[in-house]
Amino acid sequence: MLVFHNGGVTQREPEIDSYTAGIRKVYVQDYINNSKESFPARCRIYLSRLCFGILRIPCRLFGLVAVANTNKEFTKLKPWVVSLRGHYSNRTISxxxxxxxxxxxxxxxxxxxxxxxxxxxxxxxxxxxxxxxxxxxxxxxxxxxxxxxxxxxxxxxxxxxxxxxxxxxxxxxxxxxxxxxxxxxxxxxxxxxxxxxxxxxxxxxxxxxxxxxxxxxxxxxxxxxxxxxxxxxxxxxxxxxxxxxxxxxxxx
Structure with missing residues (x-):
């Protein structure tokens, strides 16, 4: 399963749908435009990020959740990893x-x-x-x-x-x-x-x-x-x- 977040400095939309046929995809709308979003909407997004951040600490310690963007980080992944997150990849492209x-x-x-x-x-x-x-x-x-x-x-x-x-x-x-x-x-x-x-x-x-x-x-x-x-x-x-x-x- 691929999870796409549109949050960032700017709003990011995935452009690889046609190249990932057959793979389940989830889209998370977590971009915050402070000039347009209402205060309750911003609070909900910030709260969800906080809860996820707290839960992620023990999950990362046990290798269930990982962030990997480099060749070295990928060699450290555990066989039982269930969630892998990346951002700007620095992996070598053969x-x-x-x-x-x-x-x-x-x-x-x-x-x-x-x-x-x-x-x-x-x-x-x-x-x-x-x-x-x-x-x-x-x-x-x-x-x-x-x-x-x-x-x-x-x-x-x-x-x-x-x-x-x-x-x-x-x-x-x-x-x-x-x-x-x-x-x-x-x-x-x-x-x-x-x-x-x-x-x-x-x-x-x-x-x-x-x-x-x-x-x-x-x-x-x-x-x-x-x-x-x-x-x-x-x-x-x-x-x-x-x-x-x-x-x-x-x-x-």
């Missing part, structure tokens, strides 16, 4: 597992019009809710600009258009256009799965701190192609944990 996930993830995605000829360069610019949060901020466009400058030194066509994938694509194109007035930025209108599918196949990929950029990098490194990936230096330690064979990635 080439076989990567191939299995990508095959399932991309199943049913129609061939993209640009598949007939690989696009030269594309970026993933994570914005969305980060534009409005106080606790998290998107990567500064000035920092991303360093990655784009480095990318242009690694491709043959210095004037190639840059395809932009983002959860706020119009804002992303506007920000990039202000910094590179002479640049040609082409917005894309793709679902998260289509975004990963497309970015895995471009010749030069520039990512920003996000789970999409992580998965794109994982799939690109196991593709067997001579592809160029550029990521911000903040992602280096995380990628070293999850990649089976740490590749040479350009960090900016």
């Amino acid at each position: 080439e076989d597992v990567s191939s299995m996930i990508s095959a399932e993830l991309f199943k049913g995605i129609a061939t993209h019009p640009r598949d007939s000829g690989l696009s030269e360069m594309a970026i993933h610019f994570r914005l969305g809710d980060l534009l409005h949060l106080e606790s998290k901020k998107p990567l500064e466009v000035e920092v991303l600009a360093r990655g784009l400058e480095l990318a242009k030194d690694l491709i043959s066509d210095k004037n190639a258009p840059v395809f932009v994938c983002s959860d706020s694509v119009e804002i992303a194109v506007s920000k990039l256009g202000e910094h590179f007035p002479a640049g040609k930025f082409i917005p894309t209108d793709l679902t998260p799965q289509e975004t990963i599918y497309f970015l895995v196949r471009v010749l030069c990929f520039v990512g920003t701190p996000s789970k999409i950029s992580e998965w794109v990098t994982v799939f690109r490194m196991n593709s067997g192609e001579n592809l160029v990936s550029l990521l911000p230096w903040q992602m280096e330690s995380q990628l070293e944990k999850i990649l089976d064979k740490p590749p040479h990635i350009h960090y900016y």
Whole structure:
């Protein structure tokens, strides 16, 4: 059984329903929007979290409940564990597992019009809710600009258009256009799965701190192609944990 919680800094909705057919799933609505939730509703959620936290202490001591996000933590699981919780996984992703996930993830995605000829360069610019949060901020466009400058030194066509994938694509194109007035930025209108599918196949990929950029990098490194990936230096330690064979990635 899989249990999905939508609580976090932002509201999280699972996008893997179509990839977990045959597995029982439970959805827990525990996201708290302090500006919208009534006081009694917030109290109920906080109380349930407190009760669960108290019960979890003895269960964890006896190995009935566990939290595992790393290779080492998984080796310590007891055979009688009945509940396993994870958050941001730091487990190593082998080439076989990567191939299995990508095959399932991309199943049913129609061939993209640009598949007939690989696009030269594309970026993933994570914005969305980060534009409005106080606790998290998107990567500064000035920092991303360093990655784009480095990318242009690694491709043959210095004037190639840059395809932009983002959860706020119009804002992303506007920000990039202000910094590179002479640049040609082409917005894309793709679902998260289509975004990963497309970015895995471009010749030069520039990512920003996000789970999409992580998965794109994982799939690109196991593709067997001579592809160029550029990521911000903040992602280096995380990628070293999850990649089976740490590749040479350009960090900016």
